[in-house]
Amino acid sequence: MDGVPCLRVSRCHAQQYRRCLQSQGALDLSLCVVKDSEGTVLLPILPSCLSELDLQSLRTLLASDSACEIVWIQTPLQSKKEKRISRGNKLEKILQELLESHGEKWTEELKGDLPHSFQRHGDLVLLGDNCFALPVWKKMDNQLWTAVARGLEAKRLAKMSRISRDGFRSPEVTVLLGEHSWVKHVDNGISYEFDVMKCMFSAGNITEKLRVAAFDCSGETVVDLYAGIGYFSLPYLVHAKASHVHACEWNPDAVEALQKNLEANRVSDRCTIHQGDNRQLQLCDVADRVNLGLIPSSEDGWPVACRLLKKTTGGILHVHQNVTSPLHNTAADDATHRVSGKKADREVWQAWADDTSNHIASLLRNITGALWITNIRHIEHVKSYAPHVHHVVLDLECRPS
Numbered sequence: 001m002d003g004v005p006c007l008r009v010s011r012c013h014a015q016q017y018r019r020c021l022q023s024q025g026a027l028d029l030s031l032c033v034v035k036d037s038e039g040t041v042l043l044p045i046l047p048s049c050l051s052e053l054d055l056q057s058l059r060t061l062l063a064s065d066s067a068c069e070i071v072w073i074q075t076p077l078q079s080k081k082e083k084r085i086s087r088g089n090k091l092e093k094i095l096q097e098l099l100e101s102h103g104e105k106w107t108e109e110l111k112g113d114l115p116h117s118f119q120r121h122g123d124l125v126l127l128g129d130n131c132f133a134l135p136v137w138k139k140m141d142n143q144l145w146t147a148v149a150r151g152l153e154a155k156r157l158a159k160m161s162r163i164s165r166d167g168f169r170s171p172e173v174t175v176l177l178g179e180h181s182w183v184k185h186v187d188n189g190i191s192y193e194f195d196v197m198k199c200m201f202s203a204g205n206i207t208e209k210l211r212v213a214a215f216d217c218s219g220e221t222v223v224d225l226y227a228g229i230g231y232f233s234l235p236y237l238v239h240a241k242a243s244h245v246h247a248c249e250w251n252p253d254a255v256e257a258l259q260k261n262l263e264a265n266r267v268s269d270r271c272t273i274h275q276g277d278n279r280q281l282q283l284c285d286v287a288d289r290v291n292l293g294l295i296p297s298s299e300d301g302w303p304v305a306c307r308l309l310k311k312t313t314g315g316i317l318h319v320h321q322n323v324t325s326p327l328h329n330t331a332a333d334d335a336t337h338r339v340s341g342k343k344a345d346r347e348v349w350q351a352w353a354d355d356t357s358n359h360i361a362s363l364l365r366n367i368t369g370a371l372w373i374t375n376i377r378h379i380e381h382v383k384s385y386a387p388h389v390h391h392v393v394l395d396l397e398c399r400p401s
């Protein structure tokens, strides 16, 4: 058959299918995923993997109520590289025209001052602070931001200088173009609304959100100690089917967004928000599972989590942490060194997990006066920052012995 084979799925299940196909090595990563006009998404499949694709087991594994089918697309799909280049070229061309209309010359230095990465939240693009730093841009006034928005195919623009260390992890954001800074982000069928000037949204945590969404938490009470706008509370409620989530959050702006998001996703009846410092939380002996989604470390929350676990049956802690590995020799960039680097990283994560497991076992003993057994169920790598800083999550099973 001619054309590109694609798996057609509904938008709300697209991310689950995409992740699964990617983990099976069946997704054609060189091509763009396409949203079609019928509200479905086309995921390009590698022709060599087509014969082994079992749609029935995919459906059973991911969402038995979902529909998926193989379709052959005749019109050529755009490659990711082509898309990046065409967007980059569009922005460059528009800005070059703008500068020249102001009597300025286009230079390589100006080209280097264009945004190379940014976050897209609905119709708003959030730029980093490492672009448009050269003085010449100031001469363009507001025309600049209108042109940038056109070049990036956005309606609103904002710029983030950094995530503040105020404990609320609020971003320092300036709106450059647009009336307001509330945005809507849809991930895995869950809608998240928030104010980009007041709350952060970590797009890099998507793999962890999808992992949480795939848990079966029916019958469970979950406590999310660092709920934010509902990054993990919502997947626990919407997809993992937790019976109840206690969501703790001390930033009033995040709480406002969380309330909205619980309502928009129709799960507010199964969630209690505890506004304030979670270290003062009065709740105890209620949880089958505690999510500790704070980086660089959630260690302040460990004693709280231990008090929250059900005393008679225990439960699972999901402990987030940035773990730093020793720097590898980057000059030796051959395959053998890369493999040994990854092995060294995993050893460091394991050592951190062993320490954490022992530490939490002794906290549980001190808090409850009984003996507990802690068991490392899994260590998940979420993302890397610098080449040697890794955000990992430890799934720690804790049972009274």
Ligand SMILES: C[S@@+](CC[C@H](N)C(=O)[O-])C[C@H]1O[C@@H](n2cnc3c(N)ncnc32)[C@H](O)[C@@H]1O
Residues within 6 Å of the ligand: 167, 168, 169, 200, 201, 202, 205, 225, 226, 227, 228, 229, 231, 232, 248, 249, 250, 251, 254, 276, 277, 278, 279, 293, 294, 295
């Ligand atoms: C990093 S954000 C959550 C991010 C989310 N886990 C993600 O993956 O994008 C952590 C949240 O925990 C909240 N927080 C930090 N310390 C807290 C505490 N002691 N009590 C309650 N909330 C806290 C912050 O306000 C913030 O909204």
